[in-house]
Amino acid sequence: MYTIKEFFSTLQGEGTHAGRVAVFCRFTGCNLWSGREVDRENAQCRFCDTDFVGTDGNLGGKYQTAAELADIIEKEWLSMNPSESHRYVVFTGGEPLLQLDQDLISALHQKSFEIGVETNGTIKPPNGIDWLCVSPKDGTELLCLVADEIKYVVPQFHGEIDKKAIIQRLKRFENMNFKNFYLQPMDGPHRDLHLEFAIAICKERPKWRLSIQQHKYINLP
Ligand SMILES: C[S@@+](CC[C@H](N)C(=O)[O-])C[C@H]1O[C@@H](n2cnc3c(N)ncnc32)[C@H](O)[C@@H]1O
Ligand SMILES: Nc1nc2[nH]cc(C(=O)O)c2c(=O)[nH]1
Ligand code: SF4
Numbered sequence: 063m064y065t066i067k068e069f070f071s072t073l074q075g076e077g078t079h080a081g082r083v084a085v086f087c088r089f090t091g092c093n094l095w096s097g098r099e100v101d102r103e104n105a106q107c108r109f110c111d112t113d114f115v116g117t118d119g120n121l122g123g124k125y126q127t128a129a130e131l132a133d134i135i136e137k138e139w140l141s142m143n144p145s146e147s148h149r150y151v152v153f154t155g156g157e158p159l160l161q162l163d164q165d166l167i168s169a170l171h172q173k174s175f176e177i178g179v180e181t182n183g184t185i186k187p188p189n190g191i192d193w194l195c196v197s198p199k200d201g202t203e204l205l206c207l208v209a210d211e212i213k214y215v216v217p218q219f220h221g222e223i224d225k226k227a228i229i230q231r232l233k234r235f236e237n238m239n240f241k242n243f244y245l246q247p248m249d250g251p252h253r254d255l256h257l258e259f260a261i262a263i264c265k266e267r268p269k270w271r272l273s274i275q276q277h278k279y280i281n282l283p
C-alpha cells in the first residue's frame with residue numbers, strides 16, 4: 063500500500079532539471095520529522111518547507127497497487143500535455159524512499175516515464191531511478207553515496223554563519239560520486255540573506271552551483 067499526500071503538475075523548480083515539466087507525486091510521511099510543528103525543534107531535520115502530513119491534497123489517499131498510482135500519474139500528465147514524449151514524474155515527500163518500490167518503478171517505466179526522486183539520502187534507493195537527487199541533512203547518516211545530483215541546503219539553521227565550517231562539510235561531499243553539485247538557500251523569513259550566503263560559498267568553491275527554488279519566485283506549486 064502507498065500513502066500519498068498529493069499529486070500536482072508543475073515545472074521542476076530545483077537542480078539540474080529546473081524548468082522541466084513534471085508530474086509530482088508527494089508521499090506522506092518522513093523519517094526525519096513527524097511533520098507536526100510541535101515536534102519541529104527536536105526533529106533531525108528542522109527547516110522543512112513542506113506539508114507532507116495526511117492524505118488531504120489533490121488526489122491524496124491510500125492506494126493498494128502501483129498500477130493505480132501509475133494511472134493517476136499518466137492522467138495528470140495527459141491533462142497537462144497530450145504529448146507522448148518526455149514524460150517525467152518526480153517522487154518526493156516527505157521521504158519517498160520509505161515507500162517507492164520496484165513495482166512502482168516498473169509501472170511508470172512501462173508507461174514511458176522517466177523517474178526522478180528527491181531524497182534525504184538516509185535510505186538506500188531501489189534500482190531503476192533515472193534521476194536521483196540527494197539532499198543530505200546535517201547530523202544524519204548518508205547512505206546514498208552515488209547520485210545524479212547533490213543539493214545541499216545552506217545554512218541548515220538560521221544564524222549558522224560559520225562559512226569555514228560549512229565549507230569543511232562540503233569538502234567531504236566533493237569527493238563522493240555525485241554528477242552535479244548544488245547549494246540551495248534555506249527558505250524562510252531570511253531567504254534573501256541565505257541566498258547571498260549561498261552565492262558567497264559558490265564563489266569560494268566553484269564546484270558548487272546555485273539552485274534557487276525557482277517555482278517560489280514564479281508562483282508555481
Ligand atoms: C521537501 S524535501 C522532500 C524530499 C526529501 N525528504 C528531502 O529532504 O530531500 C524536497 C527538497 O526540498 C528541500 N528543502 C526542504 N525545506 C527547504 C527549505 N526551507 N529551503 C530550501 N530547501 C528546502 C530539501 O532539502 C529537498 O531537497
Ligand atoms: N516546482 C517544484 N519543484 C520542486 N522540486 C522539488 C520539490 C519538492 O518539494 O520536493 C518541488 C516542489 O515542491 N515544487
Ligand atoms: S527530510 Fe525532507 S521531507 Fe523530511 S523534514 Fe527534511 S526536508 Fe522535509
Ligand SMILES: [Mg+2]
Nearest residue numbers: 111112154283
Ligand atoms: Mg517543495
